[in-house]
Amino acid sequence: MTIFSTSLSNRGKQSDIIASAYVVEQVLDRVLPRWRTEVPTDRAENVNRWCQRREAAQRADTALQRDAEVRERLGDDSPQLSAATMHPWVWSGARSLWQSGHFRDAVTAAARKVNAETQNKVGRRDVSEAALFQNVFSKDDPKPGQPRLRLRPDDGSDTFRSVHRGAATFAEGCFAGIRNPNSHEDGLPELPENEALEQLAAFSVLARWVDAATLET
Structure with a gap:
């Protein structure tokens, strides 16, 4: 049979x-x-x-x-950027929303994750987002309750000052120019995937700086 x-x-x-x-x-x-x-x-x-x-x-x-x-x-053999190869803080925050096609929300979730991990590293909950990064990347010496993140030793050079000023400014741009519009403006159309990927990459750069920085208390 x-x-x-x-x-x-x-x-x-x-x-x-x-x-x-x-x-x-x-x-x-x-x-x-x-x-x-x-x-x-x-x-x-x-x-x-x-x-x-x-x-x-x-x-x-x-x-x-x-x-x-x-x-x-097709004549397009340029390097490819993958969200999965970005800093783990960024991709773990964005992953589930990204996979369902919610790209704008995924970027917002990644921004929140980077902010939260930075707060965890410096042990602060009283300040967040742009203000947090301006404080932790400040060129001033650490104060009680206000530790600093150092991307390189403070040797008094212009490079030291430039790097930390740039990090603080870059973080402000990420949150003011990307995170805030994505999460505070209603009725925005969904982000094209390639644009969302570029925004994720910006937060990945910031996350790597924070992760690699030395904590000074």
Whole structure:
């Protein structure tokens, strides 16, 4: 007797499949950040719970193999920027919203994460955002309750003053020019993905400076 079925069978133990799926999902998140919403699930749910991941993996495999070729043929072989390679504070804050296509909210969430991690590093909750960064990157000596972040030793040089003035000014621009409009103005259209990526990159630069800075108390 021959039995025909539309079901797809799985090969291997369920526990092994679940463990492998975790790794696959991390790869998919990097190669196809929106695979959870872009790869159809309606038919997959009825056939096999792993069908969506299988189709996404096939797409990712093609993307990895053909991306360089496509960019070369189109004359666009410039370096590519990936949100997943940005500072962990930025991507962990933005990730879930980014994957669902909420790019403006993702940038706002990343900004909040960078602000919170900076507060954690300096042990302050009484000041935030632009005012926080102006204070921690101040060229003045630390005071009680007001530690400083040093990107390089204070040798009295113009470079020391320039670097810390630039960091404070850059942070003010990120929060005043990016974070505030994104979160305070209603009715704004969704950000194009490439513009949102540029904004994430700005906060990633700031996050790396804070993370690498030496804390002086």
